[in-house]
Amino acid sequence: MDKRLSLALLLSVIVLVGWYSLFPPKPVARQQVAPQSTAPITQPVAGAGDTTPRDLAQAPSTPALGLVVGDSEARTLELHIGTPGKPGSYYAKFTNVGARLLELRLGDSYDLPNLDESERRLIEHWTHLVDSVPQEGKWTGSMSWRANGQATALERGSPLDQALWTMQAIGPAEAPTGVEFELQPGAGVGFKKKISFRPDSYDIDVELTLTNEAGTAGAARFLFTPAEVVPLESGDKFYIEPQAVAAGRQPGAAESRELPELEVKARDDSGSARTGAFSLPEGGTISFAGVHNKYFAVLARGDLRSTPTMKGASWHLVRDEPYAALHPDLALKAWRFVAADLTLELQVPPQGQSASWKYVVYAGPKDPDALAKSSPDHAKLLVSDLGMFAKIAHFLLWVLNFFHGIVGNWGVAIILLTLSVRLVLFPINRRSQTAMSRYQAKMKRVQPQIEALKKKYEKDPARLRQEQTLLMQKEGAFPPLGGCLPMFLQIPVFFALFAALRASHDLRQAPFALWIHDLAKPDQLARINFDTHLPLIHTIEYFNLLPILMVVLWVLQQRLMPKPTDEQALKMQKMMMIMPVFMGFFLYSYAAGLSLYMITQSTMGIVEQVVIKRFWPLDMTEQPKKPGGFWSRIAKLQEEQSRKLNQPSNKKKGKRG
Numbered sequence: 001m002d003k004r005l006s007l008a009l010l011l012s013v014i015v016l017v018g019w020y021s022l023f024p025p026k027p028v029a030r031q032q033v034a035p036q037s038t039a040p041i042t043q044p045v046a047g048a049g050d051t052t053p054r055d056l057a058q059a060p061s062t063p064a065l066g067l068v069v070g071d072s073e074a075r076t077l078e079l080h081i082g083t084p085g086k087p088g089s090y091y092a093k094f095t096n097v098g099a100r101l102l103e104l105r106l107g108d109s110y111d112l113p114n115l116d117e118s119e120r121r122l123i124e125h126w127t128h129l130v131d132s133v134p135q136e137g138k139w140t141g142s143m144s145w146r147a148n149g150q151a152t153a154l155e156r157g158s159p160l161d162q163a164l165w166t167m168q169a170i171g172p173a174e175a176p177t178g179v180e181f182e183l184q185p186g187a188g189v190g191f192k193k194k195i196s197f198r199p200d201s202y203d204i205d206v207e208l209t210l211t212n213e214a215g216t217a218g219a220a221r222f223l224f225t226p227a228e229v230v231p232l233e234s235g236d237k238f239y240i241e242p243q244a245v246a247a248g249r250q251p252g253a254a255e256s257r258e259l260p261e262l263e264v265k266a267r268d269d270s271g272s273a274r275t276g277a278f279s280l281p282e283g284g285t286i287s288f289a290g291v292h293n294k295y296f297a298v299l300a301r302g303d304l305r306s307t308p309t310m311k312g313a314s315w316h317l318v319r320d321e322p323y324a325a326l327h328p329d330l331a332l333k334a335w336r337f338v339a340a341d342l343t344l345e346l347q348v349p350p351q352g353q354s355a356s357w358k359y360v361v362y363a364g365p366k367d368p369d370a371l372a373k374s375s376p377d378h379a380k381l382l383v384s385d386l387g388m389f390a391k392i393a394h395f396l397l398w399v400l401n402f403f404h405g406i407v408g409n410w411g412v413a414i415i416l417l418t419l420s421v422r423l424v425l426f427p428i429n430r431r432s433q434t435a436m437s438r439y440q441a442k443m444k445r446v447q448p449q450i451e452a453l454k455k456k457y458e459k460d461p462a463r464l465r466q467e468q469t470l471l472m473q474k475e476g477a478f479p480p481l482g483g484c485l486p487m488f489l490q491i492p493v494f495f496a497l498f499a500a501l502r503a504s505h506d507l508r509q510a511p512f513a514l515w516i517h518d519l520a521k522p523d524q525l526a527r528i529n530f531d532t533h534l535p536l537i538h539t540i541e542y543f544n545l546l547p548i549l550m551v552v553l554w555v556l557q558q559r560l561m562p563k564p565t566d567e568q569a570l571k572m573q574k575m576m577m578i579m580p581v582f583m584g585f586f587l588y589s590y591a592a593g594l595s596l597y598m599i600t601q602s603t604m605g606i607v608e609q610v611v612i613k614r615f616w617p618l619d620m621t622e623q624p625k626k627p628g629g630f631w632s633r634i635a636k637l638q639e640e641q642s643r644k645l646n647q648p649s650n651k652k653k654g655k656r657g
Helices: 002-022 149-154 321-326 328-334 368-374 376-407 410-456 461-475 481-503 545-559 567-576 578-586 592-615 630-645 648-656
Strands: 076-081 090-095 100-110 126-130 144-148 166-170 178-183 189-197 203-212 218-225 243-249 261-266 275-277 285-292 296-302 310-318 337-348 354-365 526-531 539-543
Touching (some): 100 354, 144 149, 243 337, 243 376, 261 337, 296 376, 354 368, 376 410, 376 481, 410 481, 545 578
Antiparallel strands (some): 090 100, 218 337, 243 261, 296 354, 310 337
């Protein structure tokens, strides 16, 4: 009966895998924050308000760009920047209300894998870098410039981030390069903001200008927010996103090649603390600040002249009111976004003069090469993602890239990496297994003597422990100290690979084989939407096969391990059989790349147990006892302590006490 049931389950899995390999389900797109425009919109500019699928090939050849928008009504401006499929390609949507960015999509990255060329030209499939949500009766916006403290005296009526600016596109009408905003609030100081996209680059130039017509010269503080709403990229429970970050150096270390100190503020579902300041080095130099999710980042920094104007950085939570309306029982979890604000201290020039400051906003993938090309300091962000085992993770990623350059498949590269790690550790594993086998053989020989001691000193546990220690010392039957060394050596590798697969942009949408289209996500063999109400897994959206295979191989590997002769060790081994099942629940929704690593690791362990040991058996010959070993010294100390406790004088003192 058991054999027929196992065979039926195996055949069912084979049929299921075959069916979804031949007829894979269409991947479900990531739910995006619905892009919105400010209202009312009485004269759309360059396609504003159009929510139907837009193909760049069908876009008007001469859109209404270059139009100077007055300050009497709210408008939006849509720009198509660069060449689709290449760095520097964006879809951007601006509003003259507050001179802000409402939406930014990346034209060389997509929300679904395996899209054909025509689908990649649809803007709806472009990755969202920045979105906008309603909050407290108004829409959020990015790249905003607003007054802070005494600088609010330069405003008249509406704040800078809510006033109606003039807005016009810059560059040729058929190939715009940016947008320019201008505002004269009437307080004697004029404001101008120019946002320019660099060709073939993820860097965006932001130029801020103050013109003193009839105001007072002096220092004025402002806040600049590079990105207010960066959407969740994956919803991965192992990686909290989005996160606001700020980095800075100690005073006097501006020219240092060392990476800056980085502070991270993740979104807080409780909403308890909604604003705060980054504790950057006081009096030091701020390197950059911004927001990032699992695979993309929007980071602002200054050029050589503008860097000294960055006096601090803070963060604030952003509430998603549509989410709160849809989930009234999860109102606190509506604080789903977090933004970083740069504090700028700008000098208002003397009357009749203007002053400008330039900043750079990186808006693109968390690819090491792209980040380093923008600024070497951005590497600190990747180090923070990799955690305490960053150096090992960097090395593993280098090895992965090396193998990928040879085979061209990230899944195969992970398998080759696993085999390499196993090969490097094989001599240590072999020596440890030999030592453990000799120890178990010796324990099997000594076991009858231990049982005899248990019967003899059944009513005297202290004497039993003493005699067992003397017997172990005499026979040299102590467990080898290096028995757990291979496991301890593999733990850093496991956690480093765990972190590397968690946030490596290279593995995003990287296919392996059959139904596995994204190694950075669970394998998602079939969509089931099953509400389990189990610990660690509350809702199973997909049936993931790789974690189940991983657990089966773990259990099989443990069952093939030699059975210990000691009763306590045998109980411990049986208890350890539960760990694979627990880990299977814990890692059920993790990246398929990690499951692939663990499956390969366990498969190699089974091959080693069944095949290698059959043709190359372990040497279980007992070795002579080494005098003065570690366990011998421990036993000698225990024997001396026991002898002192059993002396008559000590017993009398104990009775008197």
